Every structure is written in structure tokens, then in C-alpha cells.
Amino acid sequence: MSLKETLLGDLKKAMKEKDNIAKSTVTMVRAAILQIEKDTKKELDDTEILDVVAKQVKQRRDSLNEFVKAGRDDLVEETKAELDVLMKYLPKQLSKEEVKEIVKEAIDKVGAKTVKDMGKIMSEVMPKVKGKTDGKVVNEVARELLN
Template identity: 40%
Template sequence: MSTALKDQLKDAMKAAMRAKEKQRLGTIRMIQAEIKRIEVDERIEVDDARLLVILDKMCKQRRDSITQYVDAGREELADIERAEMVVIQEFLPEALSDEELDQIIVKAIADSGAESARDMGKVMGLIKPQVQGRADVGAVSKLVKAKLG
């Protein structure tokens, strides 16, 4: 059984093969390998929602690696990670604007009845499914903490 996002990945892989885009093809194959690994390890069929979580995690890993490579003065390695991140982000939905993010946070705080930073878990529980793949969850967490603080 395939999902829309998996089909999109498959089509992108075929297009990259035809166009002989080695780096792009390598990144798409890496995404597919990660999906397959999770499906085999957890004995599940990855759906689009879970695929967004996987892609989001892969982007976060790239961001962390870029920071480490730049700090170490290895710009050529950071460039490889940046190129991979661009390809991964193609399969993620459009990023949320600051205004959209702010509305989601304000609504989640109101819906959860949160009053202080102790209620952070309740608020993030409501926000996370809405922003997955569309915003950096770590950054969102800081914004929530600032509003609750």
C-alpha cells in the first residue's frame, strides 16, 4: 500500500535517475531507506503523517550536522548537508508563517487552559501534530515557553 507522499518520492526518484542527478537521487534513496528501515523494525506501514515526522527528523539532523561542520570549519561537508536538506524539504508541506504559528500557539494555550510553564506538555501536545514538518518543533517550544513564562 502506498501513500501520496511515497508515490511522490518514487516519481522524484525516477525523474532524478532520468536526469542523472546523482546527489538528488542519493538523498531520495536515503529517505526511502529510512522509511524501509522503520517499516521493517516496527513492522508497520508508514503513512503520510509518520512520513512527515521522519522527514522532519531528517531535516533536524541535517541542521545539527551543518552547525557542527561550520563550527569545525568543514564548509564542504556543511554544503553536502545543505543540499540534502533542500531535497528533503521538497517533500515537506510549506512552512508556517510567523503569524500562523502565533495563532496556533495562542489557540493551543487557550484550549489547554495552560497558565504557566508547568503546562508546557499539554500545550505542545496540541501544537505538535499541527506543525509537524511545517515548523521547527524546538523553535516552537521556545515560543510557547516565552508566552507561558
């Protein structure tokens, strides 16, 4: 079953169970997918749909930080619930230690010595960890290892 079919099934389930958070979250993801399909005039495959879901997760995480700073506990709880729904669609997330190992391998492979080599490291690592961790985490780990 494709990810698109899974999303549709989960939307139907959320509607039957009257789970408004899951319903609105899945609806937003499906709308984002539909918009990209209309813009590119092609149907997205599961890998591309994972990119859309990962982008939605990143948006929620960024929003969560802002809501915490602003003291908006109501929005913090809602955003956390949305994140829980979205995380079901992503592959198992890598731990910081796993990311560190992948980045070490990339540093050795490209011969990186300073922070100026970040582009080489990132272009080596990101395809391997796509959907499994955030680019911000990879960037932090790489900077940590280079310093």
C-alpha cells in the same frame, strides 16, 4: 500518487539527470522508510512517511549547525542542498507568526500560566503543526509567550 511513489519517481529522475545529491538524499529517505516498515511489519502511509522526512530534515538541520561551528564549508553546502531536496516533500512550513498564533490559542485553551505548563501546551499544539514546523520552534515560541 502516494508519497512513496513520488520518492521513487524523483529517485529515477535524479539518476537520469545524474544529480548525486538528490539521488543520495532520496535513497536515504527511502531506506529509512523501508527500515521502519521492516521493523513494524506494516506499510507506512503518507502521514507516517512525512514523519520520516521531517526526522531527516531535523537531522540535517542539527548537522548543519555542527558543520558551521566546525568550519566545514564543504559539508555545509552539501547539507543545505540535501535540505532543499527534503523540503519538497514536506507541507508548506509555518512562519514564526503563524506558530505564535497557534501557541497563543493553545495557551488560552489549556489555561497555561508558567513554563511548568509546557507539556500541556506542546501536546495541544504539536498535532496541529505536525510536519509544518519543528518542535523546537514551538517550544521557543511558547517559552517566549509564557515569560
